[in-house]
Amino acid sequence: QDFAVVGETLQLLETPSDVAKLSLLIEGSRTSVGHALNERSSRSHCLVHLHLTQRSGSRIVKRQLLFADLAGSERIEKT
Numbered sequence: 001q002d003f004a005v006v007g008e009t010l011q012l013l014e015t016p017s018d019v020a021k022l023s024l025l026i027e028g029s030r031t032s033v034g035h036a037l038n039e040r041s042s043r044s045h046c047l048v049h050l051h052l053t054q055r056s057g058s059r060i061v062k063r064q065l066l067f068a069d070l071a072g073s074e075r076i077e078k079t
Contacts, residue, residue, distance in 0.1 A: 005047060013050075045070050 013019050030046060048067040053060060 011022055013022060026046060026048065046069040050065040050067075052063040052065065054063075
């Protein structure tokens with residue numbers, strides 16, 4: 001079962017170069033917002049969900065990878 005995230009975009013990647021370009025795009029588009037513990041927070045979160053398809057002759061193998069960068073955590077006693 002798939003999920004959707006507000007503001008997500010889909011990109012077709014076919015080569016390692018495509019993956020490298022996407023990583024630069026992701027890094028350049030990340031933003032951060034202050035919160036109750038730190039109004040000038042430099043932390044931002046990022047999710048990257050990859051759907052991979054490998055074809056070898058008539059055989060097709062599909063995989064999914066989910067990368068989550070949660071950019072640190074606050075002290076639990078303050079939250």
